[in-house]
Amino acid sequence: METAAVEYGLVLAGTLFVLGLISVLIRRNIIFMLISVEIMLNAAGLAFIAAGARWGQADGQVMFIFIITMAAAEVSVGLALILQIYHQLKTLDSDAADKMKG
Amino acid sequence: MIHLLWLIPTLPFLGALILVLAGSSLTRRTAAGIGCSVIGLAALITLLIGYEILTTHTSAYSDIAWHWFTVADLSVGFSFRLDALSLVFLFVITFVGFFIHVYSVGFMHDDEGSTRFFAYLNLFVCSMLILVLADNLALMYLGWEGVGLCSYLLIGFWYEEAKNGYAARKAFIMTRVGDTALAIGLFMLFGVFRTLDIQEILTKAPQLWSTGSQTATVIAFLLLGGAVGKSAQLPLQTWLPDAMAGPSPVSALIHAATMVTAGVYLIARMHGIYELAPLAQQWVGIIGAVTLLIAGCSALTQSDLKRILAYSTISQIGYMFLALGIGAWSAAVFHFMIHAFFKALLFLAAGTVIWSLHHEHDIFKMGGLRKRMPVVYWTFLIGAGSLAAIPLITAGFYSKDQILWLAWASARGGLWFFIAALLGAFITAVYTFRMVFVTFFGEEKTHAAHLPGKLMNIPLTVLAILSLIGGFIELPHTFGHVTWMSDLLLPVLPTTVLHEGAESSEIMIQIIAAVVTLGGVSLAYWLYIVKPSLADEVKSACFDIYRLWYAGWRFDALYNTLFVRPFVWLSAINKRDVIDQFYTGLASATEYFGQTFSRTQTGVLRWYIMGITVGAVIILTLSLLLNP
Numbered sequence: 001m002e003t004a005a006v007e008y009g010l011v012l013a014g015t016l017f018v019l020g021l022i023s024v025l026i027r028r029n030i031i032f033m034l035i036s037v038e039i040m041l042n043a044a045g046l047a048f049i050a051a052g053a054r055w056g057q058a059d060g061q062v063m064f065i066f067i068i069t070m071a072a073a074e075v076s077v078g079l080a081l082i083l084q085i086y087h088q089l090k091t092l093d094s095d096a097a098d099k100m101k102g
Numbered sequence: 103m104i105h106l107l108w109l110i111p112t113l114p115f116l117g118a119l120i121l122v123l124a125g126s127s128l129t130r131r132t133a134a135g136i137g138c139s140v141i142g143l144a145a146l147i148t149l150l151i152g153y154e155i156l157t158t159h160t161s162a163y164s165d166i167a168w169h170w171f172t173v174a175d176l177s178v179g180f181s182f183r184l185d186a187l188s189l190v191f192l193f194v195i196t197f198v199g200f201f202i203h204v205y206s207v208g209f210m211h212d213d214e215g216s217t218r219f220f221a222y223l224n225l226f227v228c229s230m231l232i233l234v235l236a237d238n239l240a241l242m243y244l245g246w247e248g249v250g251l252c253s254y255l256l257i258g259f260w261y262e263e264a265k266n267g268y269a270a271r272k273a274f275i276m277t278r279v280g281d282t283a284l285a286i287g288l289f290m291l292f293g294v295f296r297t298l299d300i301q302e303i304l305t306k307a308p309q310l311w312s313t314g315s316q317t318a319t320v321i322a323f324l325l326l327g328g329a330v331g332k333s334a335q336l337p338l339q340t341w342l343p344d345a346m347a348g349p350s351p352v353s354a355l356i357h358a359a360t361m362v363t364a365g366v367y368l369i370a371r372m373h374g375i376y377e378l379a380p381l382a383q384q385w386v387g388i389i390g391a392v393t394l395l396i397a398g399c400s401a402l403t404q405s406d407l408k409r410i411l412a413y414s415t416i417s418q419i420g421y422m423f424l425a426l427g428i429g430a431w432s433a434a435v436f437h438f439m440i441h442a443f444f445k446a447l448l449f450l451a452a453g454t455v456i457w458s459l460h461h462e463h464d465i466f467k468m469g470g471l472r473k474r475m476p477v478v479y480w481t482f483l484i485g486a487g488s489l490a491a492i493p494l495i496t497a498g499f500y501s502k503d504q505i506l507w508l509a510w511a512s513a514r515g516g517l518w519f520f521i522a523a524l525l526g527a528f529i530t531a532v533y534t535f536r537m538v539f540v541t542f543f544g545e546e547k548t549h550a551a552h553l554p555g556k557l558m559n560i561p562l563t564v565l566a567i568l569s570l571i572g573g574f575i576e577l578p579h580t581f582g583h584v585t586w587m588s589d590l591l592l593p594v595l596p597t598t599v600l601h602e603g604a605e606s607s608e609i610m611i612q613i614i615a616a617v618v619t620l621g622g623v624s625l626a627y628w629l630y631i632v633k634p635s636l637a638d639e640v641k642s643a644c645f646d647i648y649r650l651w652y653a654g655w656r657f658d659a660l661y662n663t664l665f666v667r668p669f670v671w672l673s674a675i676n677k678r679d680v681i682d683q684f685y686t687g688l689a690s691a692t693e694y695f696g697q698t699f700s701r702t703q704t705g706v707l708r709w710y711i712m713g714i715t716v717g718a719v720i721i722l723t724l725s726l727l728l729n730p
Contacts, residue, residue: 021715025708033707094707101705 009050016043030085030094034078041071103150104160107182108167110147110192111231113140114224121221130216134207137220141203141227145196152189161185161593164237178298183237187594190435191234191360191367194442198359199227201561205450206351208557209457219259223355226252230360234367239288239298242368246284246332249361250277256356257348269347276341280331284368287324290317304374311378322375322382326389329365333419336393340657342416343400346408350453353408358415358449359442366422366438370431373595377429383514387427391522394420396655398529402536403652406463407452410537413654414489415445417526421505424523428515430508431595432588436576437501439587443572444488444498447565451482454558455541458550465537470546477559479542481566486538488569490531490623493616497573502527504578507611511604520611524618531622539630580609 020040027033045067052060082092089096117140121133128136155163162185170178184192203223210216229248236242258270288298294310294317295303311318329335334342345357356362369376369386376383394417401413418441425434455471455478456463472479488498506527509519576587588597629637641648650656702713 024711025715028708097707098705101703 006050006054009053010047013043013047013050016040016046028093028095030082030092033094034075034082037078038071038075041067041074103147103154104163104184105165106147107151107163107165107184107235108180110144110151110196111182111228111235112167113144113147114228114231116140118221118224118228121217121224125217125221128217130211133217133220134210137224138200138203138207140224141196141200144227144231145200148192148196151184152193155184155189156590170241175296176292176298178238178240180241181237182235183301184235185594186590186592187367187370187435188234190439190591192231194439195227195230195234195360198442198446198565199230199355201564202351202355202359202446202450205354205453205558205561206349208555209349209351209453215259219256219349222252222255222259223352226256226356226361230364233364237300239291239300239303242300242371243285243288246328246364246368247281249356249364250274250281250332253277253345253356253361256352257345259348259352263347266347269341269344273341273345276338277331280328280338282327283324283331284328287321287328290321290324294321300371304372307374307378313378314380315378318375319379319382322372322379323385325368325372325375326382326386329368329386329423330389331365332368333362333365333423334416335365335389335419335423336396337657339393339397339416340654340661343409343412343654346406346412350408350449350456353412354446354449354453357412358445362415362419363422363438363442366419366426366434369423369426370435370595373426373431376426377596380514383427383429385427387424387514387519390420390423390425390427391519391526392420393417394424394526395522395529398526398533399651400654401533402529403648405466407456407465407468407537407541408449408463410465410533411445411448411452414448414530414533417530418445418489421502421523421526424509424519425505428509428512428519428598429596430505430512430515430598432591433501433504433508433598435591435595436587437505440488440497440501440569440572443565444485444496444569447481447485447562447569448489450558450562450565451478451485454478454554454562455482458552458554459548460551462548465540467547468541469544469548470542471550472542474546474550475553477562478554481562482542483538484566484569486534490534491527491615491619492623493612493619495570497569497571499616499619500573500576500578503612503615504576506615507578507608508598508600510607510611511600513599513601515601524615527615528618528622531619532626535623535626536630539626543631544634578608578612579605580612 017040020036020038020043023036023039024033027036045064048060048063048067050060052058052063085097086092117136120136121128125133154160162183164181164183166179166181168180170180172178203220206216206219206223210219213219226249229245229252231245233242233245233249236245254270254274257273258267260266291303292298295306297303307318331338342357342362346353348357376386397413397416397420401410401417404410404413418437422434422437422441425431425437455468455475458475459468462468484496488496491499491502493499506520506523509515509523510517574582575584577584629640653659
């Protein structure tokens with residue numbers, strides 16, 4: 001099977017990562033911020049897969065499984081936090097949670 | 103018996119220790135009992151040891167009681183040495199100290215802090231005994247500072263009144279000036295001899311230095327500085343009149359009989375150094391002569407009973423310094439002993455008078471106490487007679503006459519020393535009997551409320567007897583010729599060198615001294631009994647001099663301008679502490695940056711993410727640029 005050039009994979013991963021980052025920065029809704037973080041994680045995972053395919057190694061795929069596991073843990077903790085924030089502040093606006101300013 | 107020497111300073115120390123640790127749980131009676139009995143025991147042991155020394159003709163006994171410290175090759179122990187000089191001091195400290203303790207039981211009976219009082223007093227006696235028994239200069243310095251500390255504590259004993267605290271601090275600081283000189287002197291001695299052992303230094307000194315050696319002179323002057331501070335001599339004499347703020351027994355014990363004579367002891371002990379430094383020795387005499395005159399003049403004008411006695415003490419120690427300065431070593435020690443008797447007596451009697459009159463110090467508000475308080479009157483009269491050196495019957499005559507004669511006859515004496523001493527004797531007679539006549543004669547001005555009990559009368563009587571008969575242990579050549587005192591001191595202190603043909607003049611000098619003393623007494627009688635108005639006329643005629651003398655020759659004002667004010671001025675400038683500015687600056691800079699950076703902690707999550715992103719971009723960019 002003809003493999004796609006590794007550059008495409010990396011460019012796609014980079015683009016996804018930057019999109020995720022921008023969306024984390026501009027979104028104020030915490031759920032959307034969480035989704036954006038997931039996009040960034042998957043972008044990183046994609047970069048591993050592409051690199052692993054380029055070198056013909058299994059390491060990239062191993063890393064991706066790690067990332068999925070970690071993302072699952074992260075989402076569960078994140079959702080719990082979101083529930084708490086909503087419970088306390090009655091809003092999902094992340095800017096409202098600024099009680100810890102110096 | 104002599105091996106019990108170590109007990110003599112240890113007993114008072116134990117007394118102080120018990121009173122300090124368990125004082126609050128003891129009744130005042132028990133505390134006073136402990137305070138007195140330890141000194142009484144020490145006095146008893148002194149008596150037994152003294153008897154043994156005198157009968158067996160032991161010239162010196164040394165004993166290392168305990169090891170103190172070792173640094174490199176210097177080893178300092180609690181080593182005591184008893185010879186004739188320290189024996190005389192030992193006798194005076196323990197016996198006069200014991201009687202003053204007994205007197206204090208009566209005097210401090212109603213005082214809340216009498217337990218504390220006896221604790222301090224015992225500690226004082228312990229330090230003073232260490233001072234005179236010490237065989238090395240480091241241990242002597244321990245005692246020297248110990249008595250200074252106790253003097254401070256006891257002057258400020260009634261600390262509720264601010265002025266007592268000031269007097270205590272003044273005494274402490276003024277003597278500290280002298281002590282600094284003494285400490286430097288000790289360092290120099292150690293630097294030269296590599297030892298602080300007194301006997302070793304005295305033996306080695308003549309081998310190392312020729313007479314008039316520069317180092318010897320400098321060291322002698324530094325030691326003199328210490329002696330001048332402790333003994334309240336010119337120019338450090340101003341603390342003693344103020345030290346009268348303490349209770350009267352303290353004035354009697356510390357500021358008359360024992361501590362203030364520590365300077366005399368120091369110079370007598372280190373006489374070998376002064377023999378090698380004639381210039382310093384001459385200055386000892388000059389300081390003594392000038393001090394005895396200026397203090398005598400001040401005593402003439404005071405109206406506070408205790409201040410008169412304080413100036414008189416300065417003046418009498420001036421006599422001792424004069425005697426040391428002309429090489430009349432044993433005469434100085436003899437006068438020290440007699441002075442301890444009669445001055446302790448005078449202070450105790452004055453304390454009784456003041457105590458009976460509800461703390462009235464002004465002699466012009468007293469008067470007529472002769473009939474009301476006969477015991478105090480007679481004992482005070484005997485003490486005063488001894489101080490004024492009434493011929494033949496008082497002890498003071500024999501001791502002072504010896505100094506007067508030696509001031510004339512000693513090879514190191516001279517006409518000026520003699521004139522100063524003679525003039526001093528005249529002034530002494532005048533102010534002493536002024537004090538007696540104004541206080542005890544005339545009409546009663548303040549009613550004596552409570553009369554002293556046995557506890558106060560017995561010490562007065564004993565000291566009065568000593569002030570009368572104490573002089574008979576040393577009678578002049580012209581009659582009697584008893585030389586027990588100088589014989590005793592012969593192994594320790596060198597004899598006085600007389601200039602040629604002086605012996606014949608002794609009887610003349612004695613007659614002159616007697617006439618001068620009696621003249622002084624009659625002048626006081628004339629001025630204060632026969633024609634009291636005349637005294638006021640004289641006072642108003644020479645009012646400027648009167649005021650100058652009253653203020654102690656304005657030494658306080660002088661020191662105030664020279665030292666205190668510039669110091670206060672400097673401290674006012676440096677109120678904010680220049681050095682401290684650096685550390686304050688450090689602290690405020692930290693605080694400033696802390697506040698500034700805490701603004702970046704906005705609490706807004708997206709700002710933090712932005713920060714992380716920008717940081718990551720910068721680090722990535724830099725790493726790409728630097729490692730292509």
